[in-house]
Amino acid sequence: MLEELQRVVDGLAHRLGQAVAVDDLNFRLLAYSAHAGEIDEMRARVILSREAPPEALTWLRRQHLGRATGPVRLPANRGLGILPRVAVPVVYQDMRFGYLWLFDADNSLTDEQLELAEVAATEAGAIIFRDRVVGDLRTAREGELVRDLLSDDEQVRALASARLVEGGMFAPRGDVAVVVARPLPAGEDGVDEDDRLALQMALDTVASRLGARESLRLVRPDHVVMVIPSATLRRSPELPGTLRTTSLERLGRPAKWQDVHVATGSSASQLGNAVTSYRQALDALRVAAVVPSFAPLVAHETLGIYALLAGQPIDQLGAYGLHPAVRRLLESDRELFMTAELYLDRAGDARATAVELGLHRASVYHRIRRIEDVTDLDLSDGQHRLLLHLGIKVSRLLGLY
Numbered sequence: 001m002l003e004e005l006q007r008v009v010d011g012l013a014h015r016l017g018q019a020v021a022v023d024d025l026n027f028r029l030l031a032y033s034a035h036a037g038e039i040d041e042m043r044a045r046v047i048l049s050r051e052a053p054p055e056a057l058t059w060l061r062r063q064h065l066g067r068a069t070g071p072v073r074l075p076a077n078r079g080l081g082i083l084p085r086v087a088v089p090v091v092y093q094d095m096r097f098g099y100l101w102l103f104d105a106d107n108s109l110t111d112e113q114l115e116l117a118e119v120a121a122t123e124a125g126a127i128i129f130r131d132r133v134v135g136d137l138r139t140a141r142e143g144e145l146v147r148d149l150l151s152d153d154e155q156v157r158a159l160a161s162a163r164l165v166e167g168g169m170f171a172p173r174g175d176v177a178v179v180v181a182r183p184l185p186a187g188e189d190g191v192d193e194d195d196r197l198a199l200q201m202a203l204d205t206v207a208s209r210l211g212a213r214e215s216l217r218l219v220r221p222d223h224v225v226m227v228i229p230s231a232t233l234r235r236s237p238e239l240p241g242t243l244r245t246t247s248l249e250r251l252g253r254p255a256k257w258q259d260v261h262v263a264t265g266s267s268a269s270q271l272g273n274a275v276t277s278y279r280q281a282l283d284a285l286r287v288a289a290v291v292p293s294f295a296p297l298v299a300h301e302t303l304g305i306y307a308l309l310a311g312q313p314i315d316q317l318g319a320y321g322l323h324p325a326v327r328r329l330l331e332s333d334r335e336l337f338m339t340a341e342l343y344l345d346r347a348g349d350a351r352a353t354a355v356e357l358g359l360h361r362a363s364v365y366h367r368i369r370r371i372e373d374v375t376d377l378d379l380s381d382g383q384h385r386l387l388l389h390l391g392i393k394v395s396r397l398l399g400l401y
Contacts, residue, residue, distance in 0.1 A: 041081025092125030
């Protein structure tokens with residue numbers, strides 16, 4: 001697309017004898033001609049950074065260009081380093097894709113020249129339209145295959161894996177890992193269409209920083225998925241954090257979103273086994289939602305015992321995982337529950353527990369005796385410690401504490 005767009009821009013610049021540029025709807029630079037004639041400070045900054053600075057964006061949006069049906073003359077803004085210019089909407093099939101820009105410092109552009117600019121803008125719109133159609137078809141096809149890749153059916157997964165590789169959408173490079181991002185809703189409305197589009201844009205932004213054929217993407221009703229080679233994740237360990245911050249930026253973090261949690265599954269041996277890493281990432285999100293210490297970025301391999309528990313059906317955990325001793329502890333005071341969990345997390349080390357709680361060791365021993373009285377368990381017995389420890393972790397997963 002960019003080569004075709006560049007030919008249109010260069011051709012118009014040659015005919016008019018002045019600089020021409022094309023931006024998208026967010027005023028990000030798509031193509032620009034050689035500096036024939038005068039350009040202003042703002043255009044020079046855009047050429048360097050590929051997008052308009054924030055103060056210029058604010059000014060441009062006040063010009064109501066979205067309502068324009070033909071060329072619009074914009075005045076100078078010396079404070080922003082902007083010369084008088086003409087914006088020509090880039091439109092095709094009644095769809096607006098951006099703006100073609102001409103400088104007009106002395107108001108000398110004729111009607112004939114503006115007509116040439118409109119023809120070029122229409123041609124540019126057709127090029128962008130075709131590129132969007134091809135891109136949308138590819139994205140839709142990729143989405144269908146990634147959905148199949150994460151299917152419960154082994155044969156469907158194998159076929160999807162083969163088609164993704166044969167179709168040039170993904171380059172197999174050994175192990176793969178799945179990264180999943182999920183917005184945390186403040187209510188129960190879920191993710192609407194605008195938010196899904198924002199998350200798609202976040203995925204595309206992060207994927208654009210990776211090498212060719214190094215990611216697969218999918219937007220699901222309440223989360224987004226990225227499949228990448230494990231080697232890419234090792235090379236760019238900041239990627240999950242980048243996906244989180246980019247998602248927050250795209251969502252604009254409105255009142256209904258508290259945060260975005262991002263989870264990474266363990267490596268799967270090949271693309272066809274990516275579903276295992278995907279399920280692990282979902283388990284990790286489930287843990288992070290109820291155990292705040294794991295949020296907002298969590299890797300399945302760091303979950304410890306939670307990795308085993310989170311893989312079990314939630315109803316079975318509730319039916320079989322909560323021993324009466326744990327229920328009694330839950331019904332006691334918060335202080336005892338926290339002490340029991342910390343003591344067991346520290347492998348029964350009373351000194352470490354005392355340091356963590358800021359207590360004297362004698363106080364910790366007193367609490368342990370109270371815990372034993374409440375639960376009817378002997379915490380010097382390994383089996384009893386295991387029973388209570390697992391039960392505490394299950395109670396957290398069930399949201400009981």
